[in-house]
Amino acid sequence: MNAKSLWVALPLLAFLALVGLLYSGLGKDPQKLPSALVGKDVPAFSLPSLLTDETFTEQSLHGRWQLINVWATWCPTCHIEHPYLLTLAARGVPIVGINYKDEAGLARDYLANRGNPFVQVISDDSGQLGLDLGVYGAPETFLINPQGKILLRHAGNVDERVWNEEFLPLVPAGQWGKAQ
Amino acid sequence: MAAEIGQLSLWLALALASCLAIFPLVGVHRGIAAWQWYARPLAWTQWLAMSTAMVALGYCFYSNDFSVAYVANHSNSALPLHYRLAAIWGGHEGSLLLWGWMLSGWAALVGLLSRSVPDAMVVRVLSVMGMIAVGFLCFMLFTSNPFDRALPWFPLDGVDLNPLLQDPGLVVHPPMLYMGYVGFSVAFAFAVAGLMAGDMDPAWARWARPWTTVAWCFLTVGIALGSWWAYYELGWGGWWFWDPVENASLMPWLAGTALIHSLAVTEKRNMFRAWTVFLAIVAFSLSLLGTFLVRSGVLTSIHAFANDPKRGLFILVFLCVVAGGALVLFALRGGALRSSRGFKPLSREAFLLGNNLVLLTAASVVLMGTLFPLIGEAIGMKVSIRSPYFNAFFVPLSVALVLLLVPGVFSNWKRQPGKPLLRRLLIVAPAAVVTGALASRLPGATPWVGTLAIMLACYLVLAHLDDVLRRALAYDLGLWAGLGKLARSYWGMVLAHCGLAVLITGITLVSFYQVERDVRMAPGDEVTIGAYRFHFDKLDQYTGPNFDATRGHFTAYHHDRAVAVMQPEKRRYHAGGQTMTEAAIDPALMRDLYVALGEPLDKHADDAWAVRVYVKPGVRWIWLGALIMAFGGALALSDRRYRNSKRSPASER
Structure with a gap:
């Protein structure tokens, strides 16, 4: 192989490297791979409530089986998911909302107008908690146990099918009454 | 009913595209004239089938047929009619249909307008475009079909088009952008056809050049519209965010800009042939890469489409086949294209090569910046690339671009004596420094970068003014008659370059003087x-x-x-x-x-x-500059030598 033919093959090699990189990106797709945090504790944080004057920390999430839902008003899928979250809340599932990189006023209006499925809403204005949780984009839903450990992460819309197939099998019977 | 007609048309188009991809090409290689003859009719019927699909989807939106999932997800009975129709390309599936329709349209036009190109070449070009169409149609039919019905429980009303997209900007921005992206497929097809033929006709660049310029004009307008739309619609008042999707459109534009200049060299001097072919492959591959980035969910972006890894994998495989295949062909055949003709380090070729390298470096910078979050992730780091990174590269790159551009315009092909060039530069440069310094004494303190940028813009305009006057006076007919003698392609270049000056001025003004x-x-x-x-x-x-x-x-x-x-x-x-x-x-x-x-x-x-x-x-001025550039391209296209089917020798110099 002389220098000339090596030169024209160079773009091909660069392209193959690029494809490898893109493929690795695909493999890491949020929908496919569980979060690196599954099995770990919720990362430490201290953030204000969206609706009250309280401040929440990771300790506030201990004590019961519950969901953490990362949402935002700018996220179209969250709008689609919202009615199902209301259904879950009505069945007695405690859901903690993390309002992710949102405008607080918009978020409050959104909950006031469309109903609030959340027991508490943590305002993650800077997105730091979302970053710590490895959030790719809203909505994402985490299942945590009473010790504050993350058992499941679901990226994207939660609906009846996802709920029955992914979430319910992980929760011990009788935790949430009607919801099970 | 309309959805079924659309569905059927897509399958028909796939069948036609498959025939187009195979038979005419085999015909060329086996010398079967009848099979070659089919290339044009196949391209035209494929366009008809795709147009039928477009009309069918349009009718689904028009008639509020919410049993079609795509319509239900992107429209609503209360949505005004013009937005319902623009919603055809308001989502993933429909925008793919638009892509495919345009691709078939470009192929049909190539079949119609390239009577002066040898048949074997046209047949190869159309076949390559047929192959691309097969890929897109398969993608559409197997992963993202816009005609899928949501039966039996379809919604009574749609969820509405994303309000961000309910805007006149949406009506025109994506079609313009896609015309550009898809238009580069023609240059790509010409490049691959040239590689297939092995021995490249010297006229190759002359055939490929107008198509590339058209695509570039569309892409320029498309990007400008996107920037303008983001400015007034997103409510942040910014005009460029270095968002992955914007970057995805900027990369092919940079490569395409390099390509139209490199094509000029190949046409005039039959040089840089391997380089031009390479750029044609790169420009279209970057368009496809943009499609991948937007639709795979690999990167998050303000206007990414629904994230679906299955789709991502499909596009990645498609990208591999198209770009990888072309690059393999390039690796095998490209070496033979290198020309033995030389040029001096002081010549128009040399400056154009320099500018090509600057543009390609800029494209690589954008590519790296866009992919860096992925690279970071591969090595276990969360990184966020923001405008400081891009500015740090783009300011010096733009300076280099402008500094090389002017001597390139002043120089002769092949060999440029140093002294006259230096003399002209020594007249223009100080004048630009003075004008720039005066112009930047606006209220408010200007950082030196701002002053420098204004000087560069003045330098561009003054240099082209100087060039126009010299050329016009060189005819010895008086100024006005001389100006009338200048070719339209020359005026096009002058305008496009002045558009760049306007763009630079706009960016500088808004960056340093906005409150x-x-x-x-x-x-x-x-x-x-x-x-x-x-x-x-x-x-x-x-x-x-x-x-x-x-x-x-x-x-x-x-x-x-x-x-x-x-x-x-x-x-x-x-x-x-x-x-x-x-x-x-x-x-x-x-x-x-x-x-x-x-x-x-x-x-x-x-x-x-x-x-x-x-x-x-x-x-x-930012958008005005871009429009002037695109207008310059269009003016160059209207040059006499592109309108005559019988070629006259290039009349520029």
Whole structure:
């Protein structure tokens, strides 16, 4: 192989490297791979409530089986998911909302107008908690146990099918009454 | 019914594209004339089938057929008709259909307009385009079919088009952009056809050049429209965000800009052939890469489509086949294209090569910046690439681009004597420094980068003025007659380069002289920015066709003279419940006034809002510059030598 033919093959090699990189990106797709945090504790944080004057920390999430839902008003899928979250809340599932990189006023209006499925809403204005949780984009839903450990992460819309197939099998019977 | 017709048309188009990809090409290689003859009719019928599919989808939207999942997800019975039709390309599946339709349209046009090109070449080009169409149609039919029905439980009404996209900008921006992306497929097909033929006809560049210029013009306008749309619709007042999707359109533009210049060298001097072929492959591959990035969910972006790894994998495989295949062909055959003709280090070729390298470096910088989050992830790091990274590269790269551009315009092909060139530069450069220094003595302190940028813009304009005058006077017919003698392709180049100067000026003005204020305002309040005073008159509510709005009324005064009544809105859309900020903009050539409602601060007390009030000098120049560039391209296309089917020898010099 002389220098000339090596030169024209160079773009091909660069392209193959690029494809490898893109493929690795695909493999890491949020929908496919569980979060690196599954099995770990919720990362430490201290953030204000969206609706009250309280401040929440990771300790506030201990004590019961519950969901953490990362949402935002700018996220179209969250709008689609919202009615199902209301259904879950009505069945007695405690859901903690993390309002992710949102405008607080918009978020409050959104909950006031469309109903609030959340027991508490943590305002993650800077997105730091979302970053710590490895959030790719809203909505994402985490299942945590009473010790504050993350058992499941679901990226994207939660609906009846996802709920029955992914979430319910992980929760011990009788935790949430009607919801099970 | 319409959905089934559309479905059927897509399958028919796939069958036709498959035939186009195989038979004519085999015909060329086996010498079967009848099979070659089929290339054009196949391209035309494929376009007809795709057009039928487009019309069918349009009818589904027109008739509010919500049993079609795509319609249900992107439209709503209350949506005005023009947005319902624009919603055809408002989502992933429909925009793919638009892509495919345009691809078939370009192929049909190539079949129609390339009578002067040898048949074997046209047949190969159309076959390659057929292969690309097969890939797109398979992608559409197997992963993203816009005609899929949501039966049996279809919604009674649609979820509405994303309000961000309910805008005249959406009606024109994606088609323009896609015309550019897809248009590069013609240059790509010519390059691959040339590689297949092995021995490249010297006329190759002349055939490929107008197609590339058309695609480049569309892409230029498309990017400008996208920037303009983001500016007035997103409510942040920014015109470029280095968002992955924007980058995805900028990369092929940079490569395409390099390509049209490299094609000029190949046409005039039959040199840089391997390089031109390579750039043609790169420009289209980058267009495909953009498609991959937007639709695979690999990168998050403000306007990414639904994230679906299956689709991502499909496009990646497709990208591998198209770009990888072309690059393999290039690796095998490209070596034979290198020309033995030389040029001196001082010549137009040398400067154009330098500029090509600058443009390609810029494209690589954007590629790296866009992919860096992925690379970071591969090595276990969370990284965020923001504008400082891009600015750090783009400022010096633009300086290098402009510094190389002017001597390139001044120089002769093949060999340029040093002294005359230096003499001309020594006239223009000091004049530019003086004009630039005077022009940048605007109010407010200008950093040296701003002054430098203004000087460069002056340098560009003065140099082209000088060049136009010299060339016109060289005819010895007097100035006016001489100006009339200059070729349109030459005027096109001058205009496009001046467009760049206007663009640079606009970016500089808005970067260094804009004033942005976020203030708390209640009706009756005032805020003063420079010579402008904004008075918040009142606040009211109204109901639009598919939304409710809170509207502010502001009056802007310039030195106590009312110049504009501005009505920014906050809209809440009924179907999706999304809230949208509609900024009020008073545009003018020299400055834009921009008022946007942020958030209500205290509803009970006095209707106080967080209000964004911006004064943006020169922001229009950015889009104006891009439009001038595109117009320059169009003017070059209208040159006599492209209109005659019988070629006349190039008349430029």
